Amino acid sequence: MKKLIIILSSFLLVNCTLNKKFPKFDSKAYSGQVLNNELFTNEKTIVIMGHIECPPMILALKDLETYQGDFDSAGVQILAFLENTEEHLDKLYQDTASIWGWFGNRFEIDTLTYPIIAECKCEKITQTKEGTPVIGRHCRKLAWRVWTFSSPTFLLVNGDGKILRREKGYPFGGEEKYRREWLHAFINE
Secondary structure: OHHHHHHHHHHHHHHOOOOOEOOOOEEEOOOOOEEEHHHHOOOEEEEEEEOOOOHHHHHHHHHHHHHHHHHHOOOEEEEEEEOOOHHHHHHHHHOOOOHHHHHHHHOOOOOOOOOEEEOOOOOOEEEOOOOOEEEOHHHOHHHHHOOOOOOOEEEEEOOOOEEEEEEEOOOOOOOHHHHHHHHHHHHHO
16 A cells, blocks of 8 residues: 555656646846746747756757757747756867767757756766766756656646646657657647
């Protein structure tokens, strides 16, 4: 019986923010643009949260860049919150010697044109109990408020700022057609 209670309470935690307002934020995007909840007004928005050291996250960022023309006609915009610093984003685009530049080079990302917010102001590396380095956990302030524990996590926010859907993960091993269909299903279901 205890196992059932734990599973049920875990299910409730994951779904506790659906149909609730996206938390208030007032942030500067990597491009310098100041963004807040007004961004959601009258628009359907895909919000993606995670870190760029995660292969499924970096593939999702690239695919969103590639497919965003498909979404424009449906009135859908994209917003990314990253557990990274702006310096990490600089390296993603320019520094192939760093881990961030390796991912940028490997996934052929030279620029991302939708708004990206780097939540970390400084780099702080912590470790798990097993000794695995963890970058960015200290700057997940907004992610914690919407109960995102996976990278990537997708949220679909409506024009009133309410969270309609949440999906953890991204089909990393799927073919491009499958990933495109996954994104369309996420937006339209």
